[in-house]
Amino acid sequence: MRKYTEMTREERLEEYAAVKAAYEGQKACGLKLDMSRGKPGREQLDLVTDMANVLLQPEDFVSDGIDSRNYGNVEGLPAARRLFADILGCRPEQCFVGGSASLQLMYDAIARAYTYGALHSERPWSKLDTVRWICPAPGYDRHFKISQSFGMEMIAVPMTPDGPDMDRVEELVKDPAVKGMWNVPKYSNPEGVVYSDETIRRLASMQPAAPDFMLMWDNAYCVHEFDAPFRPFDDILSLCEQYGNGDMIYEFASTSKITFPGAGVSVMATSEANLAYLKPIINVQIISYDKVNQLRHVKYLQDREHTLALMRRHAEILRPKFRAVLDALDREIAPLEIAEYRRPVGGYFVSLNAMPGTAKRTLQLCKEAGVTMTGAGATYPYGVDPNDTNIRIAPSLPPVEELEQAVAIFCNCLKLSALEKLGL
């Protein structure tokens, strides 16, 4: 296989005709495949459905003397706080256990800063002219949507193999209007980057001008290796505390990709001072989150070790899917030098940078052949990828055979758009 950039125009025309013919054949199959979101597949759901059997008799529902079936304990069941503290390495007193969605906890954390202000805010953010927010990019589209919905000015900071460009971040936080930053520190969405120890230390020790800076730490994939042994991580809460930044950090996690997506349990871990400030405010909104589901998770997941064992079984299901995608890319795309990508070992995505200016076109071609991917640009603030290059692939939902078909189509779409770009 020859690199496309080294081909003559004639060779490219020939290649285009061949690839186009193959693509038209694929299109005729009438495939309908969704690779747009990080949804676990059916096999993963079945794997954990035993969870439904752990709470059956009235006496099962009592934990630490608390009847999980009744109102109360807005901060979550003590046993659920202990479980998450075990997983995250922090203290139970720092864990606020919520409902089925960590996204809701993140949105609400920011909404409260807007309406009431955070612990160290001078005034509610809704009373400020400008709120700026640091967005490592490519990043998670739903994070950016939250920032956008509150009218924040989002500042994209490039991702490196070690995490966000810290020189840039340290410069930006000197602006008191910069009120926070999104992070997915382990197996970042979409690139699967793990923040280096040095990056994490620099983040924990930075001195933002805003006294109410929120370091949003979405540890969505904290135990989510699919092709590597579990990689331990330091407790970000105590690290921030060491640097006098204890009230700056808000860590989030959930069991959405451990048990049921959208029917699991979520957590916000932050300083006890923050929780003392936030609890009465949260209590205006809700008497208590679903403690029955919290207890169901406690009984099913038990502790960190037992959770890690379950994650190894998820990995068995996910690994062949990621390999199917990555192997096809290695085989079909790498030699052509028309795209760059990493081989992630955890998380839920493969991130690929196509030839600049071809991401949208590639996904349009995919769609025409029945393969839906995350919209181009979604991984950038405001949905605009300045170089039109980044594509997020979510291999978790389809079965391997369908995935192989889909990625074969995707490879051809990458080739076609690259050839078009190079000129025909």
Next chain:
Amino acid sequence: MRKYTEMTREERLEEYAAVKAAYEGQKACGLKLDMSRGKPGREQLDLVTDMANVLLQPEDFVSDGIDSRNYGNVEGLPAARRLFADILGCRPEQCFVGGSASLQLMYDAIARAYTYGALHSERPWSKLDTVRWICPAPGYDRHFKISQSFGMEMIAVPMTPDGPDMDRVEELVKDPAVKGMWNVPKYSNPEGVVYSDETIRRLASMQPAAPDFMLMWDNAYCVHEFDAPFRPFDDILSLCEQYGNGDMIYEFASTSKITFPGAGVSVMATSEANLAYLKPIINVQIISYDKVNQLRHVKYLQDREHTLALMRRHAEILRPKFRAVLDALDREIAPLEIAEYRRPVGGYFVSLNAMPGTAKRTLQLCKEAGVTMTGAGATYPYGVDPNDTNIRIAPSLPPVEELEQAVAIFCNCLKLSALEKLGL
């Protein structure tokens, strides 16, 4: 028994000494009883714990072709929307089924009006100088807390046996700064008043000056009779629609007092136009609420008829508790003419108006004898009852024997504070 107001000072002194002695005896028992919140009792929780057994095998989790265990359907499972539409008498398309707390749906509905504005808002409410809100009083403290937390100017409107004073309400809505109103239309909290047809018609047909007026219709006790046959109610959504007010109405309900308090399912029913406007905004906050719990409820409750049958079993448990309270009041308090109350037949509370200026003192005496009641004033905006008269009694949690002890103490506290007020 003689009325206290007709006693001479000497007779009152004698009575006071006798009641005081009885009270001191009760105090010495060291009782510790919580009648502060409308928490269902243990027997009611056990009654519905079978619900945990309806979803066990992977195939149980699929409904209308949707796997409830995975992400998606932010508006709720179609079957859950149908269930609530059946109970409320509206259309499934008007139902947004949420998480375990209708309070959260109410809070979030108002929070969105603040941050983004409602469908017909000219601007987000956070950008307005003043937002006023109509609060029928006595009312539900948690409603008032929401209003207060957003800095609203709350306007108390007196409750009548037919619902809020409508002459006053119709006058108030002429002010464009009046943006909404709280309502518990059936078995109001705390009085157990059922809004009359005429009140409901006047509410549905009013012409508020604010184009984005929110008629908050907390139908918390829509199927919650404990001492009467089920009382049907008209669909408030179509009634508002008839008067051209379709987008003004937001109805809320939940299964918190049908299945598990705080681990049930909630609903917001509103116009399809409102939902079309709100859905993308809600989707920024959450991918989907817990559909597994929604499906669990659908399978367990089935439909309106089956739900009503379950409510009759709850009534069997609640009736003796309410009767214990009301019978004691009839026996001990009514003849003295020192308090007024109604005999509710549904809902979760008994509301009592003590002699003006004695509510706080009565509850302080209760507390000293180990009986915790809802704080005096809580049933009024800002927690201030201008006449210091209203007391909310929540008889649902304690077993009947404990309740009898508690209400005996309460009666003595009422007597003592009345005698103190009359002068000793």
